[in-house]
Amino acid sequence: MDPWIAARATAIAARAERELEALVGVSTPSGDVRGAQEAAAIAAALLPDGAEVEHVPCSSPGHAPDLVARLRGTGRGRILLLGHLDTVVAHDGHRPLEPDPDDADRLFGSGTVDMKGGDVLALGVMRALAAEPERFAEIALLLVVDEEWRVGPFAHVERFAGFDACLCFEAGELTTGGEDAVVVKRKAAGTVEVLAQGRSAHSGSAPDRGVNALLALAEAARAIAGCHDPRGPERLTAVPTVLHSGDAFNVVPAEGRLIADVRADRLEAFAAVLAAVPAQVGGATLTTRLAREWPGMDARAATGPLLEQAGALLGRRVAGAARGGASDASHFASAIPLTVDGLGPRGGAAHNPGEFVRVSSLRTRAEVALAVALAALDPGNGA
Known part of the structure; x- marks a missing residue:
């Protein structure tokens, strides 16, 4: 392994648990301004000396600003x-x-693997590179506060147009053979929303005068689930996830809302899901739309030589992997061909009470991130 990578990764890992404790100690559900501001302040305090800090408008209205930090170097890349x-x-x-x-x-904790553990490694990589300004022209860090539930367009792609590489620190993984892997392919993702409008009535004395929005949404959920075809040509998954309808046990529900999560190789595949939901069921009107959409990402060809070079620096292979979950890396992949995701530590149970990060992976994944960063900044180094 390149000695610089070994030394810097050890230094990153030595601080990582303390830094993770500080970030995870702040509760930051999407949309909470105070929590986001406190977490951003902690992240800013962990930046290297000389970093230029800017708080820029978030993609989602009503959220705290996103954090941008920049380091200027004397090299290229x-x-x-x-x-x-x-x-x-x-x-x-x-x-x-x-x-x-x-x-x-x-280590248990909310956001440990999705993705405050990755944020800690990103900050560590930035500090490591800050001590070597001849290696780069610019290192930028973008930490957003709305990734988990953003319904509007992503605001930051143009800000970083022309960068040589985008390295995203979502959770890392291993191949089935135990090799370090990074994510170079992701599905497109979307959120289908179905609104139902029926008519209320007393469910005991006049049930047939009502038009049941809940039953209509149940049929919509069945129609969406019928599109589920993970082994088909688009690898489409269609999963109803949230259903709200009715306010009282003795009233025919007049309205309601259904949410479904859809994933596929292409955004265009979601049109079939929207078309499968009928406009009316039992007299209730259904309005269907794609409330949230994320592009797919396929950087396999572009990143192949980069990962080979990173592996040469590490002295072990770095594999490219595919993942079904959405990530902001997908937004950058169309503008920055060298986009690599999954550089964070390994762990599990994301979005669950038992979410955890693997302590042993903090050093090994720091090694991978540093190797990928060096390869991106100096093509040919280590080859």
Whole structure:
């Protein structure tokens, strides 16, 4: 392994648990301004000396600003380090960092792996490169506060147009053979929303005078689930996830809302899901739309030589992998061909109370991130 990578990764790992404890200690559900501001302040305090800090408008109205930090160097090459500070966990379900009493290699905590552990590694990579300004022209860090539930367009692609590489620090993984892997392919993702409008009536004395929105949404959910075809040509998954209808046990529900999560190789595949939902069911009117959409990402060809070079610097292979989950890396992939995701630490149970990060992976994944960063900044180095 390149000695510089080994030394810097060890230094990053030595601080990582303390830094993760500070970030995870702040509850940051998407949309919470105060929590996002506090987490951004912690991240800013962990930046290297000399970093230029800017708080820029978030893609989602009503959110705290996103954090942008920049380092100027004397070399060549510009890379973007990408992460998010928000989680899906509400304040009352937030879990601070704590060890697993049954497994010393696991640390529990809300957002540990999705993706505050990755944020800690991104900050560590930035500090490591700050000490070597001759290696780069610019290192930028973008930490957003709305990744987990953004419904509008992503605001930052143009800001970093022309960068040589985008490195995103979502959770890392291993291949089935135990090799380090990064994510170079992601599905497109979307959120289908169905609104139902029926007519209320007393469910005991006059049930047939009502038009049941709940039953209409149940049929819509069945229609969406019928599109599920993960082994088909588009690898389409269509999963109803949220249904709200009715306010009282003795009233025919007059309205309601259904949410479904859809994933496929292409955004265009979602049109078939929208078309499958009928306009009316049992007299109730259904209005269907794609409320949220994320592009797909396929950087396999562009990143192949980069990963070979990173592997040469590491002395071990770095594999390119595919993942079904959405990420902000997908937004940058169309503008920055060298986009690599999954550079964060390994862990599990993201979006769940038992979310955890693997302590042992903090150093090994820092090694991978540093190797990929060096390869992106100096093509041919280590080859």
